[in-house]
Amino acid sequence: MLKPDATLSGTFAIGGDMVVHRLGFGAMRITGGGSGIWGPPEDLEEARRTLRRIPELGIDFIDTADSYGPFVSEELIAETLHPYGKVKVATKGGLVRSGPGPSGWGRVGNAQYLHQAAMLSLRHLKVERIDLWLYHRIDPKTPREESFEAIAAIRERGFIRHAGLSNVSVDDIKAAQKYFPVTTVQNQYSLFNDTSEDVLQYCEAEGIGFVPWGPLDVSKASNSVLDQLAAKYGATRNQLVLAWLLKRSPVMLPIPGTSKVAHLEENTAAASITLSDEDFTALSSLH
Template sequence: MRETITIGKDLTVRRLGFGAMRITGPDVWGPPADVPAALALVRRAVELGVTFIDTADSYGPGTSEELLAEALHPYPDNLLIATKAGQSRPSRAEWIPLGRPEYLRQQAELSLRRLRLDCLDLFQLHRIDPKVPLADQIGAARQLQDEGKIRHFGLSQVSVAEIEVVREHIEVVSVQNLYNLTRRDDEDVLDYCEREGIAFIPWLPVAGGGHASATGPLAEVAAELGATRAQVSLAWLLHRSPVMLPIPGTSSIAHLEENVAAADLCLTDEQFERLLRC
C-alpha cells in the first residue's frame, strides 16, 4: 500500500493525517478546557510522523489555527497545514456558508496571520455558497493565488459536476467530502478523484453506530488483526484508494496514537470485501 500521496504535484505527505477540529472547545467553539494538553496532542501528532494537518478558520472560530501555530511554529519543512474558509460561525450552533469574495479574501488573510505563514499551501473552499455566484467565489481564490497568498486550492462537500465546473477556472488538488466505511454516498466523487489524481480527504473517517458493535464484520476483522475497530475503519479507507487521505481527529493522545498506528495495518482483499457488508 502506498504510504504517501503527492498533492498538487509538489507536496508529498503521509496518507494518514490529523484533523484539528477537536482541539477546540465544546461545539468547536472557543479554546479547549486544557490548552497545554491540546498543544501536547498536536506536537505528539508530528512526533508520530503526521505530515498533513487539516484545520479551518471556522474551528473556534480561529482557535484551531492559533493553537497549531503556538504548538508547532516554526513548522517542520515536511509539514503541510491545510485550512478552509467559506463556512461562517455567527454563533456556537450555526455553520452557514458564506462565499462573498471579500469575505473569503479576508479569512485567508486572517488564517495567514493566525498560522504565522506567508502562503497557505492548501486553501480549501469549506462550502460552496448557493447565494453567491460560483465564479465570484473561485475568482477570490484565483486572486489570492496570483498574489502568492495560497499555493493550491481545494473543495469541500461537492459533487462531480461542481468539481468539473470549478476546474474550468482553477486547478483543484483536493476534495474533502463526508465518507467512511458505512457512509459511501460519494463513491462517484472518490472514483473521479482517483481518475484525475486529486487527493480525496474523507471527513468523519471513523463513524460510530451499529457497525462498531462487538459483533459483525468490523469486529471480526479487528480480532483477526489484533486491532481496534477504529483502526480497521481507517485501514479500510487506505486500502480503498491510493488518493485517500483520512484525517481522524481526537482530543486524546491515546486515541491519536491508536489512529496513527492504523497506517501499519494491511487488509487482505477478502477482509476488505467482507467489510463492505458493514
C-alpha cells in the same frame, strides 16, 4: 501491538509536488468540546501535547479551518508547531460562526470575504503562504463561479500554494477546474457512508486527493464482521476502518481528529495494518 507510525500509510503528492503521508490529522477537535466546536479546548495542555506528538508519529498533514473555534484551531496549531518544518497545514474558509452548535454556522462565498478569510488564516497560522486552502462549503447566495474566480485570484497572488474544495459534487469540481487546479476534495465518507462515491471515483481519475471527513462513523455496525476482523488484526474498530480507507483508494487521505495523545496514537497505529484482499472485500460489503 500495532505501531503508531504514519509513515507506514504511504504518500500522496498533493498538486503533484506537495508530498505528504496519507494518514493525517484533523484539528477540529482541539477546540471547545462537544458538537459546538466553539472556544478553547477543555484541556488546553492536553491539546498542546497532542499537537506536539503529531510530527513525532510521522504525521505531516494537518487539516483545520478558520471556523473551528472560530480561529482557535489555527492559532493553537501556530502557537504549538510553528515553524512547521516538514508538516503541511491545510485550512478552509467560507463558513462564519455566530455561536456554538449546528445553528451557528453560516456560508459566505463572495470574493471580498474569501480574500479576507485567506488573509486572516495567513496571520493566524503565521505563514506567508498557505500550503493548501479549501473553500469550506459553497454559498448558495453567491454564484459559485464568482467564488471560484476569487480563489483563483488569491492563488495567483501567491497567498496559497494549492487550492481545494469541501462538501461538493462532481459538477462543482468540474466547474472549479475551469478557474484553478483542484488539488484536494474534502467530503463526508466512511465505511458506512458512500454518498460521495462518485466524487471519490472522479478524484481517482483526476489524481485529486480525497480527504474523508467523519471517517470513523461505525455507529451503524450492527453485524459482527467488523468486530471479528478487528479481533483478527488485534485492532480496534476505528483502526480497522482507517485501514480500510487507506486500502480503498491511493488518493485517500484520512484525517481522524482528537484532542488527546492516547487517541492520536491509537488512530495512527491504523497505518501499520495491512488488510488482506479477502478481508478488505468483507469490509467493503458493509460499505
